Amino acid sequence: MNKLTVSPSPHVHSGDSVKKNMYGVIIALMPALLASLWFFGVGALVVTLTSVAACLLFEFLIQKYLLNRAPSILDGSAIITGLLLAFNLPSNLPIALIIIGAAVSIGIGKMAFGGLGNNPFNPALVGRVFLLISFPVQMTSWPLPIASRMSYVDALTGATPLAVLKEGVKSGQSMAELTEKIPSSINLFLGNMGGSLGEVAAIALIIGLAYMLIRRIITWHIPVSVIATVLIFTGILHLVDPQQYVSPLFHLLTGGLLLGAIFMATDYVTSPMSHPGMIVFGVGIGVITVLIRVFGAYPEGVSFAILIMNAFTPLINKYIKPKAFGEVAKPVKA
Amino acid sequence: MLKTFSIGGIHPAENKLSAQNPIATLDLPAQAIVMLAQHIGAPAEPVVQKGDIVKTGQLIAKASGFVSANIHAPVSGTIEKIDDVADASGYKRKAIFIKTDGDEWLETIDRTPDLKKEISLSPAEIIQRIADAGIVGMGGATFPTHIKLAPPPGKKCDILIINGVECEPYLTADHRVMLEKGDEIMVGIAILMKALSVNKAIIGIENNKPDAIAHLNKMAQAYQGISIMPLKVQYPQGGEKQLIDACIGRQVPSGKLPIEVGAVVQNIGTALAIYEAVQKNKPLIERVITVTGKSVSTPGNYLARIGTPMLSLIEASGGLPVDTGKIIGGGPMMGKALTSIDIPVTKGSSGLLIMPDREATRQPMQNCIRCAKCVSACPMGLEPYLLMVLSQKGIWDRAEEEKVMDCIECGSCSFTCPSQRPLLDHIRLGKNKVGQIMRSRTK
């Protein structure tokens, strides 16, 4: 007989792995990727490939030469960062800028803190915000969907619906006039609007969410609390003054809210650990997003909102605990 | 909607390979090795000496101290020696060795198969009889049963809950007992109800055992106050606190016993042993045990005398498979890996699980990716990833604040972790340490 293995319980494992979860997220991103190829064609392809390849390369180089560790680029996390970064970029962004974004995402956003599991901020968002602040012009020129399928940097551009709205409200146009200028709800839902690669097709993002929930890659707490908060907050504003404030549905379907709520805010490493903590985190993101959109300087605020709440995650983890067993004992007559 | 407990939980592959195999009676062992510590608490004290002749059912070791249990001869024969034997973990423990010479039972034990329904003893007499018979919790906890039946002053029990959940994968002993000993269980429960003076008992059974649910439902009609509660399959529903929550929606507060919410929990196997002790005067000298595993040729359920070598059980199931990599006493979630198969059956042996080599070792662990899956899985609402870090770093006061002592060691966290982190290994160490600190404080 062989020697018996003696180890502590449990003696079985679920078979779940880091890879399974990471590749699960990648699969969940595929519908949105297909939608972006449909709307933005060549540009989407170039941006996505560049971003993913650059993220993998930087991860490899940093792990191998700076940290002297065995590279683990195939665990899927760098691919996710690459995809999410691409999804947050316009489809006509020059290759050089994409590479800078990838370098910031992986180098500063992730590896500077010790790699997967240790980074406080969502790496893709760090790259994105860096680009937005450094290259505001390139980062806010949005190719027109479908019309610019066959072109890359020379694509025809326009503004995002949120930007149109923000400008319009500022210059005193009425909501009725503005509604003419922005795409209809059904077009917003399908993704037929100007915007970054991955943010446009609501339906594709929702399919991705359903997939991740069914596979239990994430729980509902963060996406639902972000979305519900934005709907309720903008719904109240809209009810108070429909001339000034656009409908909640518009907020839901534009400006990367769904992309952020479903894929960026749910990043394992940078979101809270307990279910109540996740809800506080999600509500925080929702509130900050609306505040920036409605009252702030930028037309869209999801990225900033998530980064701000990322900074609060350690605090949330410290003070907001899971519901402990026996804490809410129902009264018993003995 | 089927009920279950309210926080966390997992669903490991059930693998109930031996569920359809009726209980078979195992041959008497040529030598019975009866451990003196088969229960939680102080080891029993021998009352026999080398050379004594004993009958089956005769007292051979007496409970010593408040938390302890009597031990009886499982076979008739001669006491060979009282000596050390390695227990499941490989530690030396005292045991009484009996050389079997037939199977001559004490005359006071009623060995007829007739069902005896009439309960003539008073509650105090019942509890005394249970203590005399050396009955302990047979689900694996092995806490002396008579102590659980005497609530501390000021506490009152209003409901009895019977654990027929058998939530550990692979194990089927309780399942078979429910199917084959339904009447005896019902009388056993009636006895417990009388001892506790409650008029309500609930048998919780997961609905992966529909035959047991149907069978006991039918039997229960003839008994006042006993009902069956089918439960959604969810591990660790057999944990006392989880089972009470699932069946009656009461949550036992942190650090407290079930009696705090008016409940007492007993296992199916214990109910059967209680019937036999009280109605037939038969002490606890045998039990049903599952022998199973994916490579085992005929997984089965056996009625085996205490002290039978595990090897006889394995032989009865077709011998030790060639690819054996690990042998577990109990189920795969909470059972103990055995250092050798030269150990005897004890009162707490619910199963013997033989795992093939390929499943015996763990995968290498990776960084925590903070996925929170361990937090979602924990049935006590703890944060296993955090408890592991605190235990590793030895930050005991924080571990205590984070309720490390609430951990029921169910293993759901380690089972779930995609990074294969050995969460429970570290939490267990933390629990031991914090437990020591807390005890030294009260001294």
Ligand code: SF4
């Ligand atoms: S072993 Fe302890 S910490 Fe882990 S899931 Fe079970 S109760 Fe929670």
Ligand code: SF4
């Ligand atoms: S399940 Fe594992 S990887 Fe996930 S948070 Fe818990 S310890 Fe970390």
